[in-house]
Amino acid sequence: MKMGTATAFRPSFGIICGSRPSTSIARLGISKSNGADFSCFTTKSRSSATAGIMQYQSFSHSRWGQGRKDFGSRKRIAVKASMSSDSSGSSAPIAPLKLESPIGQFLSKILMSHPHLVLSAVEQQLEQLQTDLDAEKQNEVPTSSTDLVLYRRIAKVKANERRMALEEILYALVVQKFMDANVSLIPAVTLSSSDSSSRVDSWQGQDKNLEGLHSPEAYEMIQNHLALILGNRLGDSTSVAQISKLRVGQVYAASVMYGYFLKRVDQRFQLEKTMKILPNGLDNEDINIQHALGGKAGSDGSNGGDSSGPHPEASSWSNDINREGSGDGMKSSRLRNYVMSFDGDTIQRYATIRSKEAVSIMEKHTEALFGRPDITMTPEGTVNSSKDKLMKISFGCLRRLVLEAVTFGSFLWDVESYVDSRYHFVTN
Numbered sequence: 001m002k003m004g005t006a007t008a009f010r011p012s013f014g015i016i017c018g019s020r021p022s023t024s025i026a027r028l029g030i031s032k033s034n035g036a037d038f039s040c041f042t043t044k045s046r047s048s049a050t051a052g053i054m055q056y057q058s059f060s061h062s063r064w065g066q067g068r069k070d071f072g073s074r075k076r077i078a079v080k081a082s083m084s085s086d087s088s089g090s091s092a093p094i095a096p097l098k099l100e101s102p103i104g105q106f107l108s109k110i111l112m113s114h115p116h117l118v119l120s121a122v123e124q125q126l127e128q129l130q131t132d133l134d135a136e137k138q139n140e141v142p143t144s145s146t147d148l149v150l151y152r153r154i155a156k157v158k159a160n161e162r163r164m165a166l167e168e169i170l171y172a173l174v175v176q177k178f179m180d181a182n183v184s185l186i187p188a189v190t191l192s193s194s195d196s197s198s199r200v201d202s203w204q205g206q207d208k209n210l211e212g213l214h215s216p217e218a219y220e221m222i223q224n225h226l227a228l229i230l231g232n233r234l235g236d237s238t239s240v241a242q243i244s245k246l247r248v249g250q251v252y253a254a255s256v257m258y259g260y261f262l263k264r265v266d267q268r269f270q271l272e273k274t275m276k277i278l279p280n281g282l283d284n285e286d287i288n289i290q291h292a293l294g295g296k297a298g299s300d301g302s303n304g305g306d307s308s309g310p311h312p313e314a315s316s317w318s319n320d321i322n323r324e325g326s327g328d329g330m331k332s333s334r335l336r337n338y339v340m341s342f343d344g345d346t347i348q349r350y351a352t353i354r355s356k357e358a359v360s361i362m363e364k365h366t367e368a369l370f371g372r373p374d375i376t377m378t379p380e381g382t383v384n385s386s387k388d389k390l391m392k393i394s395f396g397c398l399r400r401l402v403l404e405a406v407t408f409g410s411f412l413w414d415v416e417s418y419v420d421s422r423y424h425f426v427t428n
Helices: 102-113 115-138 145-180 207-211 216-233 245-274 289-293 312-324 334-340 344-350 356-370 395-422
Strands: 054-056 092-095 240-244 390-394
Touching: 092 145, 102 115, 102 145, 115 145, 115 395, 145 356, 145 395, 207 395, 216 245, 216 334, 216 395, 240 245, 240 395, 245 334, 245 344, 245 356, 245 390, 245 395, 356 395, 390 395
Parallel strands: none
Antiparallel strands: 054 092, 240 390
């Protein structure tokens, strides 16, 4: 699938869906910050639905395998759920995004009543989507101009419905993986209108659970990512800072994308390590990332006008990797050196989100968590965030936010691969 050209500005948290082919994303660069001074990300984005809060009842958890092969290991079970089941009683929000499509609402009820049947329910829904798509392709195209216009409009509506269904299937599977890991997603962040000094970090810390969901090599990279964001506050979990809500949302969105890329790279790294075919010289600190990117960057980091160079997000991701190994307390790691050994085409491919459904879920989840940013575009083309609000939060909870975001991106890679193996929607 290809992205259409953006036609209007809409506030969002640093994900760009513009005229570049196939789900190019916003810059990932997170400059090292002291205390609460986070860097600002690009805020252009395409339109997406306003999100609310998903409500779930308490339920038991079923164990879900971590790898793609584990997704298909369950025996297929016929699933039926009553759409009018009683939802009374106490409920706790474990995910900030509310699912709105018929399939999404169906999966929400399965999560409430029979979470161990979510995978089987998803398989049935994907099978039905494929059947409907095949039937639509076999329909005879009308010859008259009037009928043809109506036919195309109906086809467009159906395509949009399938896309929303796929997005919400992805989201439901990500939520399921957090449930299996016994990790509660952070609820929607709301600021008190009467007390601007109130804190928002009422959620519990689950850092250890989140850390254990990543390989040792990936966690080294995550530690460096945290150090780049929190700076000398990395070990300070109790101090409280007053920080722009917009910037916290931007950091969260960028960390989701970082986790997506990190899982993609780590999956390949772990496979080559198991097969004992890792390239030689991974520990060579003299490797120049610009050579790995295949470009001749100038002093300002530009590519000299070469339009065939890597996407901006690829360059920014590599800049993150460069900073991780350039001192400032950052640690070198085998996985970082492994990424630096990639050629330019590989870096460019790995630094791109594969589907616009995944991009949309990143946007909607972040917006549901932090709300829609109250920002506007000035006549000069700059972003006016003067109405942005400040929030009080401890640095320990900021660390928890980033760890969750990275894990969300990692899980999104997993479920995207799983869904694509049953209903092909990812562009090669």
